[in-house]
Amino acid sequence: MNTKEIVDTVRTAIDKSLRDSIKFQGIAKSIEENPKIKPEYLISVNLAHEFSKHTASGERIVELEPLARDLKKTPKIYAICDIHNRRSKTRTTPKRIKTAASSINQIKFGSINSQRFDLSIIDTTSKDRILIIEAKKSLSSFSSIKLDIDKLLKIVEAYDISGAFRYETIYFCCAFYSLEEKISKDRFEAKNRKNIQRIVEYFKDKSNTYSWLFHRCGMVRGSYQGRDTAGERIHYEDDQYEDVFLTHNYHYQPGMLIFGNKPDIKRSNLQM
Numbered sequence: 001m002n003t004k005e006i007v008d009t010v011r012t013a014i015d016k017s018l019r020d021s022i023k024f025q026g027i028a029k030s031i032e033e034n035p036k037i038k039p040e041y042l043i044s045v046n047l048a049h050e051f052s053k054h055t056a057s058g059e060r061i062v063e064l065e066p067l068a069r070d071l072k073k074t075p076k077i078y079a080i081c082d083i084h085n086r087r088s089k090t091r092t093t094p095k096r097i098k099t100a101a102s103s104i105n106q107i108k109f110g111s112i113n114s115q116r117f118d119l120s121i122i123d124t125t126s127k128d129r130i131l132i133i134e135a136k137k138s139l140s141s142f143s144s145i146k147l148d149i150d151k152l153l154k155i156v157e158a159y160d161i162s163g164a165f166r167y168e169t170i171y172f173c174c175a176f177y178s179l180e181e182k183i184s185k186d187r188f189e190a191k192n193r194k195n196i197q198r199i200v201e202y203f204k205d206k207s208n209t210y211s212w213l214f215h216r217c218g219m220v221r222g223s224y225q226g227r228d229t230a231g232e233r234i235h236y237e238d239d240q241y242e243d244v245f246l247t248h249n250y251h252y253q254p255g256m257l258i259f260g261n262k263p264d265i266k267r268s269n270l271q272m
Contacts, residue, residue, distance in 0.1 A: 001060075001121070001130055001171065003216075003264045007256065010133075010175050011220040013046040014254035018177070020046070022226075036179060040136040043175070044118045047135055051121060060130075061122040068112045071120070071129065071155050112151050128164075131171045139178040139195050139255060148174045149203055149257070156210060156259075165212075171260040178219070181250040188251040189223055199257055207259070215259035218270030223253040 014037075021037045037043060044064060052062045121131040132155060134148035152172045159165055178192050200217050207213055226249070235241045258265055 001169075003171070003258060003262070003268045006131065006171060006173060006258060007220055007268055007270065009050045010047065010173065010256050011254055013050045014043055014135075014175065014177050014220075016046045016050075017042040018179070018252060036138055037177065043135045043177075047119050047133060047175070051119070051131075059124055061124055063120045063122055063129075065116040065118065066120045066129075066132075068115050068117065068151070068154070071117070071132065071158070112154055115151065117151065126168070128168055128170075130169065131173065133173045133175060135175040137174075137176045139176045139192060140180075142195065142198055145174060145176060145199060145257075146202055149199075149206060152259075153206055156207075156213070160210065165261045169260065169262045171258060171262065171265075173259075174257040175254070176256065177252065177254045178223075179250060179252045183251060185223060185225065185251060189253070192219060192223075192253055192255070196255065203257060203259070212261065213259055214261065214263060214265035215257065216265055216268045216270050217255075217257040219253045219255040220270060221254065222271070223251050226250045226252060 017037050020042050048062050048064050051060075117132055118135045119131075119133040120129045122128065123130050132152060134152060137144045137148060139145070152174065156172065159168075159170060164170070178188070178195070180188055180191075183191075196217055196219070203215060203217065207215070256270070258268065258270075
């Protein structure tokens with residue numbers, strides 16, 4: 001797995017989710033009259049579907065909605081079993097196990113312990129997760145994206161304490177999209193750049209403990225201008241009708257924050 005594969009797959013999955021949302025019901029509007037992909041789980045399903053295309057050889061497993069507490073199992077194995085005694089030549093001793101167990105017990109997931117992530121990819125050889133994704137959020141929902149970043153960084157903390165990053169390449173991804181109507185292309189892209197900068201600043205502030213962590217954030221391709229669409233036409237007895245979920249002249253752009261311990265993240269072609 002590499003950054004290019006992740007970026008390309010996320011772009012394809014969110015693009016398909018938008019088309020599915022339009023096909024099923026038009027671009028549903030929230031109370032604030034902002035168009036959005038609905039239902040949100042379309043993105044998770046399409047991500048799983050697209051990543052599963054790379055698992056035909058049986059080298060990977062796509063896992064939907066893994067529990068946060070289950071994601072703690074891998075670093076516990078690394079720490080307590082001295083990296084499974086697979087890659088380390090140092091013999092596992094009771095003292096080492098006690099020290100490792102003490103380290104891993106420092107990890108406090110708190111309120112996210114019973115929460116779920118949207119998707120993870122498991123390597124069938126090592127049984128380790130090599131990619132963990134949080135998705136579904138609109139770029140305009142900065143508070144939701146911050147919560148996703150905080151959740152993912154809790155997993156980074158667990159892997160860092162256990163020493164897993166010395167032996168495994170692990171990616172983390174927060175996928176999102178921007179979708180607005182009745183707005184010019186220039187203004188739409190300017191708003192996206194501003195929101196991306198907010199995410200970058202927040203991530204840098206929250207992750208400054210991990211100076212070795214590579215990261216990139218941006219849109220995965222240029223903006224797309226969609227035409228008018230209506231999900232459903234309701235007919236009334238007086239021969240009148242109403243187009244439900246009518247959306248006019250919208251702009252759309254998918255994006256993501258990706259981070260991990262592999263240098264190829266720096267070379268990703270995300271657009272700021």
